[in-house]
Amino acid sequence: MNAPDLIRRLQPTEGGATALPADAGVYDASQTPTVLFLDQTGQLGGAEFALLPLAEACTTRSEVVLLADGPFRTRLEEHGVRVKVLSDARVSNLDREAVRLNLLSAVPGILRQIRAIAREARRFDVLFVNTQKAMVLGALGKPLHRRPVIWFLHDIMSRAHFGRVQLMVVKWLSRYVVDQVVANSRASAETLSALAGIPLERIPVIPNGIDAAGFHKIDADAADDRAALRRRLGLPENAYLAGLFGRLAPWKGQHIALQALAKLPDMHLVLVGAPLFGERAYADGLRLQAEELGVTGRVHFAGFRDDMPAWMKAMDMVLHTSIDPEPLGRVVIEGMIAERPVVAAAAGGVLEIVRDGHNGLLAKPGDVDGIVKAIDTLRLHPDMAHRLARQGAIDAQRDFSLEAYVSRMTQAIARAAR
Numbered sequence: 001m002n003a004p005d006l007i008r009r010l011q012p013t014e015g016g017a018t019a020l021p022a023d024a025g026v027y028d029a030s031q032t033p034t035v036l037f038l039d040q041t042g043q044l045g046g047a048e049f050a051l052l053p054l055a056e057a058c059t060t061r062s063e064v065v066l067l068a069d070g071p072f073r074t075r076l077e078e079h080g081v082r083v084k085v086l087s088d089a090r091v092s093n094l095d096r097e098a099v100r101l102n103l104l105s106a107v108p109g110i111l112r113q114i115r116a117i118a119r120e121a122r123r124f125d126v127l128f129v130n131t132q133k134a135m136v137l138g139a140l141g142k143p144l145h146r147r148p149v150i151w152f153l154h155d156i157m158s159r160a161h162f163g164r165v166q167l168m169v170v171k172w173l174s175r176y177v178v179d180q181v182v183a184n185s186r187a188s189a190e191t192l193s194a195l196a197g198i199p200l201e202r203i204p205v206i207p208n209g210i211d212a213a214g215f216h217k218i219d220a221d222a223a224d225d226r227a228a229l230r231r232r233l234g235l236p237e238n239a240y241l242a243g244l245f246g247r248l249a250p251w252k253g254q255h256i257a258l259q260a261l262a263k264l265p266d267m268h269l270v271l272v273g274a275p276l277f278g279e280r281a282y283a284d285g286l287r288l289q290a291e292e293l294g295v296t297g298r299v300h301f302a303g304f305r306d307d308m309p310a311w312m313k314a315m316d317m318v319l320h321t322s323i324d325p326e327p328l329g330r331v332v333i334e335g336m337i338a339e340r341p342v343v344a345a346a347a348g349g350v351l352e353i354v355r356d357g358h359n360g361l362l363a364k365p366g367d368v369d370g371i372v373k374a375i376d377t378l379r380l381h382p383d384m385a386h387r388l389a390r391q392g393a394i395d396a397q398r399d400f401s402l403e404a405y406v407s408r409m410t411q412a413i414a415r416a417a418r
């Protein structure tokens with residue numbers, strides 16, 4: 001029996017500790033720390049997809065605390081993970097603006113949440129914080145829970161994404177309170193290193209791992225299969241389809257993709273994703289923009305979808321258009337594993353995934369003409385597109401395997417717990 005199977009058979013007991021079945025063999029649960037995972041959102045963003053397999057690998061000796069309810073809770077529970085939601089509306093709705101205007105009135109709620117998190121954390125060996133707000137609240141409660149804090153950094157720590165106050169708070173907490181930071185890319189690690197003055201070599205990089213199995217199951221490489229798949233998904237069977245995957249948000253640059261679409265008259269664009277964090281106005285704006293550009297008939301707003309492999313395999317190419325540096329970009333890795341040629345924005349973690357002309361194409365962030373040119377290149381040179389897609393699949397499966405990710409991350413957690 002391998003370790004994960006055995007871990008699965010360990011029975012959880014009150015307090016998050018584990019009890020070994022009688023025939024547990026050589027596996028020594030006392031060596032495996034118990035973990036409290038903390039994440040601020042109930043939505044399904046990339047950081048949450050990154051946490052899912054970790055929490056799943058540790059089901060018997062961990063719990064996940066979410067600071068807001070949502071589909072992420074259901075997803076975790078479906079995977080056998082124990083979840084607790086500690087939501088406080090006043091803290092959940094705390095955005096940059098509110099912090100500036102209304103910090104004092106939020107203080108009691110924040111303190112309550114810090115105490116509640118600390119109460120949970122005390123029952124485990126180590127506290128794993130997966131998002132910014134989780135890090136801040138978990139770290140501020142350290143005098144109460146006295147557990148090592150490991151922070152999985154998923155962000156580029158820059159003014160493009162965060163306010164001055166938040167950057168300052170992160171700088172001090174990561175320097176003096178957090179015990180171990182692990183970054184999702186070298187790009188993210190470098191920005192934290194520069195912000196907090198933490199030497200880069202003390203921030204190990206563990207890129208996300210993607211489960212390739214789901215992609216291998218979808219047969220869509222023969223023309224007939226692809227047509228059937230497109231029919232099932234309600235997509236045009238014969239058009240050239242570019243797919244852009246990810247939540248609808250200004251920095252993800254869906255508006256740039258629409259501008260490119262306007263310059264590529266016989267292409268269709270499929271936008272898969274929803275506004276997850278209050279970007280409703282941007283999403284509405286995209287529809288208006290499509291109308292103004294006269295491309296409504298060639299844009300497909302698919303909304304949030306669960307079956308990424310099918311949607312990606314239905315495409316001719318996968319597009320990534322973030323205008324700010326992407327911390328990592330799971331969707332780029334997924335597009336490559338789907339064996340579709342990718343055109344991605346050349347910044348941040350994407351540069352650790354795509355090598356221009358080798359396993360995909362890069363365009364400058366926000367450079368509409370550059371994107372148009374790259375897509376034209378793929379269409380004019382189908383052999384090259386095929387070769388890039390093939391190489392992309394090889395590279396992405398080698399560099400972003402789920403097994404390696406879970407194993408490296410569980411080792412990092414164990415080290416942080418010592």
Ligand code: UDP
Nearest residue numbers: 045046047246272273304305308329330331
């Ligand atoms: N995703 C999904 N359904 C959608 C859109 C996106 O399941 O409709 C997934 C996508 O497969 C990827 C994740 O959401 O795994 C987005 O992660 P990424 O790192 O690309 O971006 P983030 O949202 O974290 O910035």
Ligand code: GLC
Nearest residue numbers: 046047154184327328329330
């Ligand atoms: C974040 C980033 C994204 C990254 C994901 C997983 O949400 O925006 O680029 O891929 O985390 O680490």
